[in-house]
Amino acid sequence: MEDGKAIPLHAKRVVSLPRNNDDDASTVTLEENGLVRKLVLRPKSSGLNPRVIPERLVDREIRALKLLDGVEGIQQFILRDSDISFFSRYECGIPLKEYNLNLPNSYFDELFQILRSIHKRGVYNLDGSRGNFLVTSTQRPILLDFANILFRDDPIANIPGVIKMAEAYSLLRTYRLRSMYTNGNQPFLATNHKP
Numbered sequence: 001m002e003d004g005k006a007i008p009l010h011a012k013r014v015v016s017l018p019r020n021n022d023d024d025a026s027t028v029t030l031e032e033n034g035l036v037r038k039l040v041l042r043p044k045s046s047g048l049n050p051r052v053i054p055e056r057l058v059d060r061e062i063r064a065l066k067l068l069d070g071v072e073g074i075q076q077f078i079l080r081d082s083d084i085s086f087f088s089r090y091e092c093g094i095p096l097k098e099y100n101l102n103l104p105n106s107y108f109d110e111l112f113q114i115l116r117s118i119h120k121r122g123v124y125n126l127d128g129s130r131g132n133f134l135v136t137s138t139q140r141p142i143l144l145d146f147a148n149i150l151f152r153d154d155p156i157a158n159i160p161g162v163i164k165m166a167e168a169y170s171l172l173r174t175y176r177l178r179s180m181y182t183n184g185n186q187p188f189l190a191t192n193h194k195p
């Protein structure tokens with residue numbers, strides 16, 4: 001199926017999913033057909049460029065999801081229904097942002113494994129918001145939201161150190177999350193930690 005070709009799904013918006021930040025540059029909805037639709041309305045930052053237009057953002061997000069196809073623990077792309085929107089499979093889990101219990105080390109071991117896999121495929125996630133990490137019912141991670149990513153072949157990635165910096169950012173963010181959620185046996189209080 002060609003990117004950019006609109007496919008009428010007759011999907012109807014039924015539920016708004018929790019957002020990971022306050023801006024309204026995109027809306028994410030769970031549709032009647034059981035898929036999640038992301039519609040990008042305004043420019044946002046991606047790949048160290050602070051203002052990427054919606055069409056280009058959606059190009060980039062879909063490109064990342066296709067490059068990552070088959071990596072376990074990654075949101076799955078389904079199809080693009082317009083220049084500025086696409087569908088992905090609904091992943092069942094609680095965003096870390098709303099998860100207020102400790103997590104086992106295995107959650108983070110698996111998350112590091114996912115990051116190593118995506119870096120190997122030339123994708124570096126620059127958005128460490130806790131809304132982008134889901135916890136499944138068996139306490140396994142799912143990584144979402146590949147809008148703000150750096151590709152290994154982005155022109156800016158030729159600047160020495162940029163790839164290393166992107167890699168380090170995503171790993172350090174995950175170490176930080178691990179220290180927040182594996183804090184002894186004390187129940188974690190989400191309100192103590194922002195974002």
Ligand SMILES: Nc1ncnc2c1ncn2[C@@H]1O[C@H](COP(=O)(O)OP(=O)(O)O)[C@@H](O)[C@H]1O
Nearest residue numbers: 017018020026028036088089090091095131145
């Ligand atoms: N495929 C999906 N399955 C389940 N929940 C999703 C999915 N995609 C997005 N979400 C939910 O919607 C929220 C916003 O989606 P996201 O792609 O992170 O958009 P934004 O770029 O606005 O942060 C996520 O934090 C998550 O809670």
Ligand SMILES: [Mg+2]
Nearest residue numbers: 020131132145
């Ligand atoms: Mg997000």
